[in-house]
Amino acid sequence: MNYNSTRDKSRVVTASQAIAQGISEEGGLFVPQEFPKYSLEEIKAMCELDYRGRAKKIMGDFLGDFTAEEISESVDSAYTAEKFGSDNPSPISYIENGNTKMAVLELWHGPTCAFKDMALQILPHLLTKSVKKAYNGKEAVILVATSGDTGKAALEGFKDVDGVKIMVFYPVDGVSPMQKRQMATQKGNNVNVAAIKGNFDDAQTGVKKIFTNADIDMVKEGKIEAGENVNVAVPTGNFGNILAAFYAMNMGLPVKKFICASNSNNVLTDFIKTGTYDKMRKFYTTMSPSMDILVSSNLERLLYHMTGENAEKVAGFMKALSSEGKYTVDEDVKAKLDKYFWGGFCDDENTQKTIKDLYENENYLCDTHTAVAVKVYQQYVSETGDNTPVILASTASPYKFAQSVLTAVTDEKLPEDEFAMVDELSAKTKTAIPAPLAELKNAEVRFTFECEVDEMPKAVLDSLGIKA
Numbered sequence: 001m002n003y004n005s006t007r008d009k010s011r012v013v014t015a016s017q018a019i020a021q022g023i024s025e026e027g028g029l030f031v032p033q034e035f036p037k038y039s040l041e042e043i044k045a046m047c048e049l050d051y052r053g054r055a056k057k058i059m060g061d062f063l064g065d066f067t068a069e070e071i072s073e074s075v076d077s078a079y080t081a082e083k084f085g086s087d088n089p090s091p092i093s094y095i096e097n098g099n100t101k102m103a104v105l106e107l108w109h110g111p112t113c114a115f116k117d118m119a120l121q122i123l124p125h126l127l128t129k130s131v132k133k134a135y136n137g138k139e140a141v142i143l144v145a146t147s148g149d150t151g152k153a154a155l156e157g158f159k160d161v162d163g164v165k166i167m168v169f170y171p172v173d174g175v176s177p178m179q180k181r182q183m184a185t186q187k188g189n190n191v192n193v194a195a196i197k198g199n200f201d202d203a204q205t206g207v208k209k210i211f212t213n214a215d216i217d218m219v220k221e222g223k224i225e226a227g228e229n230v231n232v233a234v235p236t237g238n239f240g241n242i243l244a245a246f247y248a249m250n251m252g253l254p255v256k257k258f259i260c261a262s263n264s265n266n267v268l269t270d271f272i273k274t275g276t277y278d279k280m281r282k283f284y285t286t287m288s289p290s291m292d293i294l295v296s297s298n299l300e301r302l303l304y305h306m307t308g309e310n311a312e313k314v315a316g317f318m319k320a321l322s323s324e325g326k327y328t329v330d331e332d333v334k335a336k337l338d339k340y341f342w343g344g345f346c347d348d349e350n351t352q353k354t355i356k357d358l359y360e361n362e363n364y365l366c367d368t369h370t371a372v373a374v375k376v377y378q379q380y381v382s383e384t385g386d387n388t389p390v391i392l393a394s395t396a397s398p399y400k401f402a403q404s405v406l407t408a409v410t411d412e413k414l415p416e417d418e419f420a421m422v423d424e425l426s427a428k429t430k431t432a433i434p435a436p437l438a439e440l441k442n443a444e445v446r447f448t449f450e451c452e453v454d455e456m457p458k459a460v461l462d463s464l465g466i467k468a
């Protein structure tokens with residue numbers, strides 16, 4: 001199993017090269033050349049395995065140049081009960097609300113209380129092995145642009161990992177107080193964190209530029225019957241989580257519709273409805289900050305698959321996006337989008353109403369991102385009447401966004417301090433504060449550095465002790 005770049009099909013790399021390199025030199029993203037296909041019988045057999053067993057099977061099929069031992073060791077060290085609270089890292093809660101029934105897949109029981117842990121707990125194990133294979137064990141430098149949750153999950157995954165340094169950039173006014181504190185207090189001798197005076201898109205563009213900047217010499221760096229259709233609803237920002245579900249369909253999971261839920265930054269909703277991706281619009285800072293994104297990076301991967309792997313076409317779209325701020329896909333791609341995707345969005349007011357409604361009527365407390373998906377899913381059901389069983393991705397603990405969640409469930413005046421809000425949310429809802437968040441209250445703040453967007457390359461070099 002090898003990987004292609006979305007922007008140049010002649011670039012073919014192995015799994016370990018793709019992981020170690022991270023992004024293709026011409027700016028494209030790596031995608032699998034083909035998908036392993038599972039029959040219904042094989043899927044049923046996988047249902048009998050536990051999470052780690054399934055992870056080993058599926059990763060084994062994607063990571064062609066890894067041995068079974070390497071995969072097994074990586075999976076067993078990543079998805080431990082110690083890190084994820086139990087032997088099932090992603091438990092499901094079944095909720096009925098109004099005319100909808102949902103299987104809420106909770107992906108936030110890892111060390112940073114957001115779904116990024118599902119990938120970033122295993123990535124360090126895969127990366128160190130990949131760097132050994134692909135680059136003879138040179139030191140790897142990981143640069144991260146985050147809208148809040150990726151940064152902490154990456155820092156936690158890579159802290160004190162031998163042969164790796166990591167630097168995270170986050171938008172100074174674009175993350176929740178808890179997210180900021182999680183990053184500022186990060187432990188580890190190989191970590192660095194900087195706030196940039198810009199939004200997430202600035203951070204992501206800045207990091208991608210550094211990666212593809214040849215001047216910087218560094219190593220660069222994924223209750224139903226078996227066979228029954230399901231819908232999948234995902235609160236979406238950079239299109240990673242929902243793309244993973246789309247890949248699962250390509251591998252044999254019977255999915256009917258992917259419901260792509262956005263907040264007021266509804267660039268994806270419009271794209272799915274019209275076929276035109278237009279980033280030239282107002283950027284909103286919302287209460288679901290991990291989805292405050294106008295340039296949704298992984299959409300490029302979907303386009304690659306939907307254009308019949310036409311890298312030239314994808315490169316053209318991406319060029320138009322960066323020079324004109326928009327592009328329009330052809331009719332056949334639009335038809336494929338219509339077949340598989342449905343897009344909707346939910347503003348802050350409705351996000352809070354949804355949190356309140358679910359809490360008061362179903363006794364289920366969810367975070368702001370998950371609430372966006374619930375609301376958009378409910379819109380989907382009322383517009384289409386499609387009651388196919390749904391798996392709804394719940395992406396963060398409500399305690400990461402305590403102020404917004406508390407405001408939704410109480411009419412009383414809020415305390416000012418973040419941790420007082422956390423305590424009050426716990427007292428009011430009789431739910432437990434996740435231990436990794438409770439511990440932050442007394443953790444030492446280590447990182448307060450802020451810089452302008454155009455100072456990002458210098459910040460990286462300074463952090464590595466390299467003179468520009």
Ligand SMILES: *Cc1c(COP(=O)(O)O)cnc(C)c1O
Pocket residue numbers: 114115116149150235236237238239240241242290291369370395396
């Ligand atoms: C990252 C994130 C999202 C968006 O996921 P993408 O893969 O970027 O679409 C949604 N919710 C939370 C809590 C997140 O951290």
